[in-house]
Amino acid sequence: MESCISICLLSIFLFCRIVPFTHSFNSSFLPRCHDYERSALLQFKESFILEDTTLDGCYPRVESWKLVKGERGDCCSWEGVECDEETNHVIGLDLTDSCLYGSISPNSTLFHLVHLHSLNLAYNNFNLSQIPSQVGLLSRLTHLNLSFSFLSGQIPHEIFNMSRLISLDLSRSAPGLKLHKPSFKDLVQHLTNLKVLHLSSMIISSKVPELLANFSSLESLRLNDCGLQGEFPVGIFQLQNLKILDLSDNPGLKGYLPPFQLKSALKSLILPRTNFVGELPFSIGSLAYLEELHISECNFTGQIPYSFSNLSNLVYLDLSNNHFSFHSPIISSFSWVGNLTKITTLGLAGLNMKGEIPSWLMNLTQLSTVYLEFNQFTGPIPSTLAKLSRLKYLYLSNNLLSGPIPFQIYNMHELILSSNELQGSIPSNVSQLKNLEVLVLHSNNLVGSVELSTFLQLKKLRTLILSFNRLTLITKTSTNASIPKFEVLGLAFCNLTEFPRFLHSQDQLIFLDLSSNNIQEKIPSWMCSISTNSLDYLNLSHNHLTGFEKDPAILQWAKIRILDLRSNRLHGSFPLPPPSTSSYLISHNKLVGVVSALLCNLSALETLDLSFNNLSGRLPHCLGNFSDSLSSLDLRRNNFNGNIPSTWRIGCKVRMISIGYNQLQGEVPRSLANCSSLELIDFGNNHIIDSFPSWFGNLENLRILILRSNGFHGVIDKPQTKGFSNLRIIDLSHNSFTGKLPSLYFEIWDAMKVTNASHMTYMGDSMKPEQYHRFTYYGQYDYSMIMSNKGLELEYRKIPDILTAIDFSYNKFEGEIPDIIGHLQRLYLLNLSNNLLNGHMPSSLANLKELECLDLSRNMLSGKLPPELSKLTFLSSFNVSYNQLEGPIPRGKQFDTFESNQYEGNRGLCGVPVEKECENFEASPQERSNVVEDDDTGSVFKFKWMIVLIGYGTGFIFGVVVGHKITKKKHDWFVKTFGRKQQHRSQRVKRRRSRS
Structure with missing residues (x-):
């Protein structure tokens, strides 16, 4: 019996020892994965090219997918492959950032892996292929991630077969991945x-x-930059399991923040650049788990609730660029921030904060990033910032900070101090900031000489902008050490006299500004060879460059978009920019010859400025073919001849076309009616022969129309539509128009009727180009024009939006001045001189309260000067000479500043300033009320005249517009001369009053 028991125990023992050994033996030689799945994976691998890992930093997991000769291979052991422990089916595939390049074919063996639960192909390059409908075969998927994978097209309907999905990530797959049919609602x-x-x-x-809002299990929702519209469902904010909500970069998405629940799990609330409005709820302070609150560039109003101080877990807080109000001083309104000691990123930019940089910042010892730009901070940059040992990114641009740059700031990676009033020199110890990557100091009052070698020692420095200070940059360096590879260099207005030699070695530049220096040489050949595969912006304007050392057939910067060579002395033929160019500015030079037809290869061209050169020949007809991209075309002051290109297509995007002061002929091309975005048309001073293009009235955005000095003729027809409602400036002078003044047009020029001068803006402000690179200061291309004003031909290099003008002078208009012209109450300039107008001057002209210039000279006007005109307190130029007017000249206010020659040729006029006294005319009550009785008449009038001269208030034509034409010497002469003349006039008024 015992022997039997022993045998049984031995058998059990041996079985227990042998079975594991057998299993181990089998697992070593018998692969776990199924043959068809192994084959599917290998074929899926072979359908792609592996990108260069040294360029992209990716890791090619599929390189481990190999078969050893003579063995079947265990695919469950391959990198990125997960198998079920029981069935050995492939249930997970993670090939994140695995260097895959190629298309996902509808026949891909990937779709044979029907047991997959998780599929992650993020951060690969699928070459803009579409998601095949066969993805619906993977119906057991619970996790699908195709983010950052360069997919495109419409999401297939078959994706809805994956009803088990609990995680779907299709973020940033490509610019063209769509969710239309099926729609977001269908999904x-x-x-x-x-x-x-x-x-x-x-x-x-x-x-x-x-x-x-019914997805009670929803934990993370990211819908940023999706073009979302309408009202955001407020119930989503109240989902108790929701931890992450990102709706940023959806400017058409409206909404507000409701009261939050006490048990909310929300950790990240990200809403920048949306149209969320209203006040922040007090209950926001109950979000105990909130770590990230980013609501910049929205439209939030009201006060910031003090309950924010309860958000003790906040790590990221950005309230920038909203419309909050503050009852207490602004700085103290944010003192609660000093209690949020876990914060690493703080954004309070663009909140109109005033005073010195707050001391409570020093409590935030974990701070690494601070955004305080676009406020009104004054005083010095506190040296105590050096105590914030973790601070690496400091943004203080666009404030009113003064004093020196503190030399105690050591640990910076990015230091942005531009557009302030900082003084003194750049600290010499800047060379000790070994981690510095970005230094932006432009537009301050920094002075002194600075050695370029100081910055070349900073091996991590990628962005350096010193422009628009009073610095002298010494670029000669004897160092043989390696030079940093810059991406952004701004050295404008740095007293450079030659191209810095260190640029020889720069092959990664994106932005280079050497404008407004004293470089007096030809552009060397080596300069045209730097950063040829990266340069996006090059500005060499406002120097003394004479040409190219070796004239290039086409400039070689393959990716350049903005090329600015304005205001130099470039001579010779027209240099062609690269095909990538979107903005080519080469005005105010000495270029000659014709414009090559190769210009037509610039398919991305948006702005072309060739004005103020000596170019000639016919305009390339392809200019009209640019209408899909071209926005601004300025060809003024050249010698172009022939007809205006007539191939402007439907959908044309041109907003400004200025071709004045050439020798262009023919008629205005009717195809311009296709350019519905046109805001400025200047065809002045050419040889165009045509009738008035009343069909321009269909251009709803048209604001400026200049047809001066051409051969336009005939009666101005009735408007075809109620167009021209936005027209602000129209110049038809020096043509041969006949008939009566077009009173029907005066009725529909609505933009000349309403005054809105609350702040000064300029035409073209809305055309600012996108910010191609951080920290750069790309300017916009300003609208400009040439117009006659007060007898002078002036160039308006910027056109104020409030400027309105009508110039119909030097034509053959006849009949009376219509009363309805008095409805144009926003009008600043009215010139109807040198016509055949007759009848009385309408008293409605006195309604033009903003009028500064009124010229009705050399007509056949009769009757009295309306005494109501003395109400025009901004009138600085008035001319009614050579008419048939009679009676007393209005007295008081601006009328006591006008010279006698502005009334000459009217024998019937009497009173000051002409020599004829008014014996038979009794002064009207209006005139009597304008006579100043006190002894300070001269000083009052002098002050009013000074206001007009310097552009104070809304009187701006001298001070703002022609400031660049009138030197300080001339300005002082104006003030001195007209001030003295005013005193003489005042004394003359007193003498005549005493005689009478």
Whole structure:
């Protein structure tokens, strides 16, 4: 019996020892994965090219997918592959950032892996291929991630077969990945188990479905940059499991923040650049888990709740660029921030904060990034910032800070101090900032000489902008050490006299500004060879450059978009920019010859400025073919001849076309009617022969129309539509128009009727180019024009939006001046001189309260000067000479400043300043009320005249517009001369009053 028991125990023992050995033996030689899945994975691998890992920093996981000769291979052991422990089916595939390049084919063996639960192909390059409909075969998927993978096209309907999905991430796959048909609403209706939904940068362009507010399991929702519209469902904010909500960069998305629940799990609330409005709820302070609150560039109003001080877990807080109000001093309104000691990133930019930089910042010892730009901070930059040992990114640009740059700031990676009033020199110990990557100091009052070698010692420095100070940059350096590879260099107005030699070695530049220096040489050949594969912006304007050392057939910067060579002395033929160019500015030079037809290869051209040169020949007809991209065309002051190009297509995007002062002929091309975005048309001073193009009235955005000095003729027809409603400036002078003044047009020029001069803006401000690179200061291309004003031909290099003008002088208009012209109450300049007008001057002219210049000279006007004209307190130029007017000249205010020659040729006029006294005319009550009785008449009038001269208030034509034409010497002469003449006039008034 015992022997039997022993044998049994031995058998059990041996079985227990042998079985594990057998299993181990089998697992070593018998692969776990199924043959068809192994084959599918290998074929999927072979359908792609592996990108260069040294360029992209990716890791090629699929390189481990290999078969050893004579063995079947265990695919479950391959990198990125997960198998089920029981069935050995492939259930997970993670190939994140695995260097894959190629298209996902509809026949891809990937779709044979029907047991997959998780598929992650993020951060690969699928070459803009579409997501095949066969993806619906993977119906067991719970996690799908195709983010950052360069996919495109419409999301297939078959994705709705994946009803088990709890996580879907299609973020930033490509600029063209769409969710239209099926729609966002369709997706939400089918995939009801989602906990994670990330669709960032997809083209959705619809409302957010209300149904999402019922997704009680939803934890993370990222819908940033999707073109979302309409009202955001407020119930989504109240989902108790929601931790992450990102709606940023959806300017068409409206909404407000409701009261929050006490048990909310919200950790990240990200809303910048949306149209969220209203006040922040007090209950926001109950979000105990909140770590990130980013609501910059919205439209929030009201006070910031003090309950913010309860958000003790905040790590990221950005309230920048909203419309908050403050009852207490602004700085103290934010004192609660000093209690949030975990904050690493703080954004309070653009909140109109005043006073010195607050001391409570020093409590935030974890700070690494501070955004305080676009406020009104004054005083010095506190040296105590050096105590914030973790501070690496400091943004203080666009304030009113003064004093020196503190030399105690050591640990910076990015230091942005531009557009302030900082003084003194650049600290010599800047060379000790070994981690410095970005230094931006432009537009301050920094002075002194600075050695370029100081910055070349900073090996990590990529951005250096010193422009627009009073610095002298010494660029000669004997160092043989390696020079940093710059991406952004701003050295404008740095007293450079030659191209810095260190640029020889720069091959990664994106932005280079050497403008407004004293460089007096030809552009060397080596300069045309730097950064040929990276340079995006090059500005060499306002120097003394004479040409190219070796004339290039086409400039070689392959990716350049903005090329600015304005205001130099470039001579010779027209240099062609690269095909990538979107803005080519080469005005105010000495170029000659014809414009090559190769210009037509610039398919991305948006702004072309060739004005103020000596170019000649016919304009390339392809200019009209640029209408899909071209926005601004300025060809003024050249010698172009022939007809205006007539190939402007439907959908034309041109907003400004200025071709004045050439020798162009023919008629105005009717195809310009296709350019519905046109705001400025200047065809002045050419040889165009045509009737008035009343069809321009269909251009709803047209604000400026200049047809001066051509061969336009005939009667101005009735307007075809109620167009021209936005017209602000019209110049038809020096033509051969006949008939009566077009009173029907005066009725529809609505933009000349309403005065809105609350702040000065300029035409073209809305054309600012996008910020191609951080920290740069790309300016916009300003609208400009040439117009006659007060007898002078003036160049307006910027056109104020409030400027309105009508110039119909030197034509053959006849009949009376219509009363309705008095409805144009916003009008600043009215010139109807040198016509055949007759009848009385309408008293309605006195309604033109903003009028500064009125010229009705050399007509056949009769009757009295309306005494109501003395109400025009901004009138600085008035001329009615050579008419048939009679009676007393209005007295008082501006009328006591005008010279006698402005009335000559009217024998019937009497009173000051002409020599004829008014014996038979009794002064009207209006005139009597304008006579000043006190002894300070001269000083009052002098002050009024000074206001007009210096452009004080809304009188701006001398001071603002022609300031660049009138030197200080001339300005002082104006003030001195007219001031003295005013005193003489005042004394003359007193003498005549005493005689009478």
